[in-house]
Amino acid sequence: MTQSSFKVVIFGAGSIGCYLGGRLLSSGVNVVMVGRKTMQERLRTSPLTVTDYEGFRFHSQLAEHQYVTSAEAAGNADLVLVTVKSAATSEAGKQLAPWVSEGIPVVSLQNGISNAEHLQAAMPNANVLAGMVPFNVLQQEPGHFHQGTQGHLMADRHPSLQPALPWFEHAGLPLELRRDIESVMWSKLLLNLNNPVNALSGVPLLEELSQRDYRRCLAMAQRETLELLKSAGIPTVKLTGLPTKLIPSVMSLPDWLFTRLAKRMLTIDPVARSSMWEDLQAGRPTEIDWINGEVVKLAEKLGTDAPVNRKLVRLMHQREETEKTWGASELLNELTDHSRP
Ligand SMILES: NC(=O)C1=CN([C@@H]2O[C@H](COP(=O)(O)OP(=O)(O)OC[C@H]3O[C@@H](n4cnc5c(N)ncnc54)[C@H](OP(=O)(O)O)[C@@H]3O)[C@@H](O)[C@H]2O)C=CC1
Ligand SMILES: CC(C)(CO)C(=O)C(=O)O
Structure with a gap:
């Protein structure tokens, strides 16, 4: 050629x-x-x-x-x-x-x-x-x-x-x-909030996203981020088949309904995994501070907190040091347990 x-x-x-x-x-x-x-x-x-x-x-x-x-x-x-x-x-x-x-x-x-x-x-x-x-x-x-x-x-x-x-x-x-690259980057970040959930699950994206409790973990991190973006006056844009603001609600749907909708909206290869999982495999530090960590920083800038994303940052740093994988309901319990920071 x-x-x-x-x-x-x-x-x-x-x-x-x-x-x-x-x-x-x-x-x-x-x-x-x-x-x-x-x-x-x-x-x-x-x-x-x-x-x-x-x-x-x-x-x-x-x-x-x-x-x-x-x-x-x-x-x-x-x-x-x-x-x-x-x-x-x-x-x-x-x-x-x-x-x-x-x-x-x-x-x-x-x-x-x-x-x-x-x-x-x-x-x-x-x-x-x-x-x-x-x-x-x-x-x-x-x-x-x-x-x-x-x-x-x-x-x-x-x-x-x-x-x-x-x-x-x-x-x-x-x-x-x-022209709206800031909105594009934040909207992509909303999808990347799944990276730690996927990395902690230890399973491919498709398998992880077919389990409602993992999707609920993602939905919690996304809802928290959407609230902060609203307060900061940063609009989101549509990057998938769904308007960004609807994604957490769709993530929370029961498996049978989610699977039907997802089939029409998103193509995921059964072997695909998040880049954060790849980092763990390679023994490299992950990008958690540049993804969920950015949400925590935005919250601090607005004088508030982002407890779900903060916890995901902590769990990923722990995961960088240990082999532990998290089951779907175990991770959901951890993220909803407000007695542990
Ligand atoms: N993989 C994916 O599916 C996706 C990734 N992204 C994003 O894209 C970006 C790249 O990700 P990905 O391709 O997965 O990352 P990789 O780690 O696979 O690739 C980056 C490569 O750059 C090398 N590198 C780092 N610093 C230097 C340097 N100074 N000189 C020469 N080589 C260097 C790294 O080597 P070493 O590891 O030895 O430092 C590594 O081989 C990330 O921000 C990621 O979040 C976005 C969408 C999807
Ligand atoms: C494409 C996607 C959202 C897949 O998880 C990604 O950006 C990543 O792996 O870092």
Whole structure:
């Protein structure tokens, strides 16, 4: 395949970065992924394979220059995507800062609320924009990255992103530019409140979400967050088949009704898991402080509390140190027991 002259550098190429890299490569974009030596070695011995729940499949044996370990590759990029976990954002910015040319868009495609801000602080002269990945990607086998749920990419509306749009479209990764990116990020966070519930459950997303008590745990964390967003004057937007405000009520429905509705509204691959579960598996610190922790911070800013989300933060930090998984009713009891902080 002939490669375009449009160059995309993906910094922090793990699950999301390799998936996006593979999709963009499949449509002929000049992609360079920057990541760790372990992933580089893996992609020397196995081809990069990307698949999705709709049957898309692409694989490519990468050339040496297509997966590198130094930010220097960003030197002549037309677009930089940052896909490190939140704890690594500032370091990523420091490494990219000397290389990225003025005006080139640097899009943070990370969960949480404050990554673009931290990235901008670490690279003050760069054109940093917030972005959002709605779907789930799991590395199923070494070098094989699978999109297990639906949705399309979004980023802050900025003219510098216009030239990239046809490439994303062609790669089957439509990128929607939004004026209300703060609302988009908070609405995505409302969905990510399921990450700790999924990680604590220890089971795939589909299995976890088919159990009402796990969904009730999620609904409690979401209701608490929606109240705070209302007080803070931050509107939410619809990212799934349901208006965001209705999600907690639908989560609380009995299993038989939820399963029927969900079948029409959301596609989840039976093997998909949250990225927080992946972090636990890899023995990495999780993003809990950047997800539920942001709700606790918002509550503090408003002079109030967010007890459900605060408790989920505590349980996840405990889980980072121990192997314990939580049954659905056990977790629900823990979150509703106000005698324990
Ligand atoms: N996975 C998913 O399904 C989804 C994830 N997201 C969000 O996307 C972001 C990325 O997630 P994900 O792809 O799962 O994360 P991964 O941990 O799979 O990928 C990030 C990669 O970047 C590497 N990295 C970190 N710092 C550097 C550095 N300075 N130089 C080179 N490589 C570096 C990491 O290595 P190491 O681990 O050794 O630090 C890791 O391999 C997160 O914010 C996540 O919440 C959003 C939607 C879905
Ligand atoms: C796609 C989703 C919501 C899946 O849990 C996610 O963002 C994650 O795993 O971090």
